[in-house]
Amino acid sequence: MALSDTDLDLLFRTARTPVRWSTMPVAEETITALYDLVKLGPTSGNSQPGRFVFLHSQDSRERLRPALSAGNVDRVMTAPLTVIVAHDPIFFDKMDRLSDMPDLRSWFAADVGLSEETATRNGTLQGAYLIMAARALGLDAMPMSGFDSYMVEDTFLAAQGWRANFIVSLGYADGVPEAPRAPRLGFDEACMLL
């Protein structure tokens, strides 16, 4: 079984990062429906290090403003929802419950290089699942890394000790971008078939 062409369009082919946002809000039920999909994506040893801070209220989004790069302020601040994609560097504290492989917790706890790499890689995978799940639910997604991650961590993540990775604004696009899609690398440039 595979997705229809229309569905592949929605996820990949006609999906575009929006230029302008409509004023249509994102419902709170959509946020929980989104996480209920994201959480199912595969992670290494079911470690699930990804953490998601949904800035939904006007007040919470205003607290993000000073951390944004100048060129990103307008397009993030006009979005009805922005998600901080983060990860928990101490994710392994939950491993005994998440995996029946013995001793994963102490394996990660003993090796900060391994646990840091696992948190970053798998938190990033989960951030991509968020982008795809958002599109699957009919939302438009605008991922970006142009912000001050230390300021975001100070403002939003200090109590939890989570680390900021990237942000994704979500909402409903106002129109389709006028510019054609930017060029993509050809198979022969980006792939080898051996």
Added chain:
Amino acid sequence: MALSDTDLDLLFRTARTPVRWSTMPVAEETITALYDLVKLGPTSGNSQPGRFVFLHSQDSRERLRPALSAGNVDRVMTAPLTVIVAHDPIFFDKMDRLSDMPDLRSWFAADVGLSEETATRNGTLQGAYLIMAARALGLDAMPMSGFDSYMVEDTFLAAQGWRANFIVSLGYADGVPEAPRAPRLGFDEACMLL
């Protein structure tokens, strides 16, 4: 517009990492169709640092064997296709063609910390797009990081200078895993709604 429940099942809800592979091969056209979706996913500044080495021939898959962790040998070697998800640390050499933002090339070239972070983060996002696109095309995916990345780089990536990130075996599952899906973190554990 959103995906149907059946489609969300295929991508997320009933999708499982396979326990055993059927002998059904993956067609070469499926590999190019897969990359044609993956390449469309969003990356920072359209940088597209992800690189994909499709180990399709029996011979190429045998060359991967010595780099696999002992516990992963059987489940990778019985798959009809394994992809090395890699990235090009010198991805910015192509930026002048990929983006009309001026000077992105020199901005990345001048800052190895930034370019390394961008390559790793966006190459990982593209690896997650690969997992999702594979499921969208009806394939089953088995991502894993239990392998010797230096050996993989020596064996497959030395000429290009690409860096290995993780691997994904692809094919068609033989049956459904008997074990129930491992537990997922609840919204209140992994998310904040502000």
